[in-house]
Amino acid sequence: MEEMEEELKCPVCGSFYREPIILPCSHNLCQACARNILVQTPESESPQSRRASGSAVSDYDYLDLDKMSLYSEADSGYGSYGGFASAPTTPCQKSPNGVRVFPPAAPPPPAALAPPPPRNACLTCPQCHRSLVLDERGLRGFPRNRLLEGVIDRYQQGRAAALRCQLCEKAPKEAAVMCEQCDVFYCDPCRLRCHPPRGPLAKHRLVPPAQGRVSRRLSPRKISTCTDHELENHSMYCVQCKSPVCYQCLEEGKHSSHEVKALGAMWKLHKSQLSQALNGLSDRAKEAKEFLVQLRNMVQQIQENSVEFEACLVAQCDALIDALNRRKAQLLSRVNKEHEHKLKVVRDQISHCTVKLRQTTGLMEYCLEVIKENDPSGFLQISDALIRRVHLTEDQWGKGTLTPRMTTDFDLNLDNAPLLQSIHQLDFVQMKVSSPVPAPPILQLEECCTHNNSATLSWKQPPLSTVQVEGYILELDDGNGGQFREVYVGKETMCTVDGLHFNSTYSARVKAFNKTGVSPYSKTLVLQTSEDTQSEEQTLPFPVPLERSQLRRMSPFSSTLNLQPSFPGRSYFELRSSAHQLSLHSSLQSLNSAVAWFSFDPASAHADIIFSNDNLTVTCNSYDDRVVLGKTGFSKGLHYWELSIDRYDNHPDPAFGVARIDVLKDAMLGKDDKAWAMYVDNNRSWFMHNNSHTNRTEGGITKGATVGVLLDLTRRTLTFSINEDQQGPVAFENLEGLFFPAVSLNRNVQVTLHTGLPVPEFYTSRSAMP
Secondary structure: OHHHHHHHEOOOOOOEOOOEEEOOOOOEEEHHHHHHOEEEOOHHHOHHHHHHHOOOOOOHHHOOHHHHOHHHOOOOOOOOOOOOEOOOOOOOEEOOOOOEEOOOOOOOOOHHHOOOOEOOEEEEOOOOOOEEEOOOOHHHHOOEOHHHHHHHHHHHHHHOOOOEOOOOOOOOOEOOEEEOOOOEEEOHHHHHHHOOOOHHHHHOOEEOHHHHHHHHHOOOOOOOEOOOOOOOEEEEEEOOOOEEEEHHHHHHOOOOOOOEEEHHHHHHHHHHHHHHHHHHHHHHHHHHHHHHHHHHHHHHHHHHHHHHHHHHHHHHHHHOHHHHHHHHHHHHHHHHHHHHHHHHHHHHHHHHHHHHHHHHHHHHHHHHHHHHOOOHHHHHHHHHHHHHHHHHHHHHOOOOOOOOOOOOOOOOEEOOOOOHHHHHHOOEEOOOOOOOOOOOOEEOHHHOEEEOOEEEEEEEOOOOOOOOOOEEEEEEOOOOOOOOEEEEEEOOOEEEEEOOOOOOEEEEEEEEEOOOOEOOOOOOEEEEOOOOOOOOOOOOOOOOOHHHHHOOOOOOEEEEEOOOOOOOOOOOOEEOEOOOOEOOOOOOOOOEEEEEOOOEOOOOOOOOEEEEOOOOEEEEOOOOOEEEEEOOOEOOOEEEEEEEEEEEOOOOOOEEEEEOOOOOOOOOOOOOOOEEEEEEOOOEEEEEEOOEEEEEEEOOOOOOOEEEEEEEOOOOEEEEEEOOEEOOOOOEEOOOOOEEEEEEEOOOEEEEEEOOOOOOHHHHHHHHOO
């Protein structure tokens, strides 16, 4: 019962409701508190004057007044804009809930001398902040919540001190029984002396004190009267207005044309609906209790696993003697950091779930007490709101709420295989590897050929290999025996490279990659181009079918490579997508540029992310930030993509950038050390990595804006732009490893991904500078 206490307290005074009234928004207020927070405005600030002048409502008290006033509450009739007296000049102050509160008024004058209600009186609900305009009846136009009063009486009775005997002369003892006919509480000695069980008193009924106290306070059900016709009792229920009405309302009031039903039938129906809703919520509460037990057990398991892991780590470090001592402290620090992170996540979830469970339990107990009431009118006044609250609370226990956010295992493993001379590179590796590194691809010599200054290469995985491969990286040298350069990254197993130098010898090799890592290189293949443009087809020294030399394969990740100008007069590499006969050229002399084609990855995204437009458009069904990654990861080269803002409501802070594959998916991008991002609102932006905020820059986004992300792994930098203008300085430097495009957003944002774009002008001009 104690958890229900918050449901029984006024949000203004913080005490139990006294003479509570029901507002049209279904919330309750003490009548005295409602009188204190009335807002009285002069004629010049009335809603009609505001609309007539076209001026915007700047104060909080009139937020969405047209939508939230009593006049628009399903034609409820609780009030309208006109017909008020002029506003008084009583000084007022701001209350904690943000509305203007007038000081306590003097004792009310006699009815004959009472002033008319103030003109343009307005009441703002302190819970939902809806502005309500009063009519000429003032606060008397709001129905009184007798059902809530009954619940509060029973709650206070249950907490009251033990009842005492009413006949003890000195130091009354605790009462043992109560006589219903005498209406007196007796202790055992006084009962034997004053109320013997014989004669006429033998027929009296004695009950326990608690039951007697309740029966003493119970009175015949109060028949609630109509607020519009005070002499009429409620007899029917208006379905359209969702309120009890009297016979006179049906005859001459605004409910005459509305659909009405019997009050008793609707009472029973709504009680049944509330009971059914409580059944589902009760199941959720039971699951939450079991989930809390599971979380508490996880805390113990994390503690035990942490101790065990630390002991193992110390043993391995001691085995490497002096060479490992320099790294031991750093490794233990990382384990403790992981340990504290796991504990913090689980404990935060325990705290969050405990608060939510307490609120749920309080609501359940309150609803059960409401169901016990036998006042149909009072019950129907609050039943709809309670049913909505129960369903809303049940939805809050939905998918993902009762799932641990952290595992108890430590996904770390100390690799002690390296030689002692490499001890300074010792670091953790993942203990649980989803799949091994792919095997080296095999170049299919029978399908590889050259034609003029073009070369076609084909490869495959080893026949017995079962390791999943996410893509391949093809590399060629510069034709002069120089270093290898990437010319293709993608899932295809055949690629044609055009624009090679005539009469040159190139070396080619390929490697595979997946989330675990990159395979070793295949064997190197040597390719010889023709002597000039009129030469016939030049093939490798093995039989090649003529039709295979014309094969082209559309790649999802095309790129353009320009070699260093060490051999003037020669042309440059060009990767061509022959399926569309496109040729991509680069004017840069020192950059390896790449045009990436990819989409968002539903497999690795958070469950709340919503995909559309062939996984190019994403939004979210949660108010919390959720992360989604791109399907393609980058480890080398220059890559640029853009995201257009399709929807931007209520000024959220979406974040854009790159991340590791194991980045946190249920927090803003950049909160952990696995992401590098820029988060931006409608006015400014910040860079964020490992929850560190830097480089605040003016300029934000709106609907229709475009955010650009430029990842230059040749220079190991990350740069951002908004509407094709660079946003701030270079955001991050010294980037190494495998990075995936990433976005975090909530339900107020929708973005669309645009790939296959050239490098923006602000970067090309900067790169061309000496």
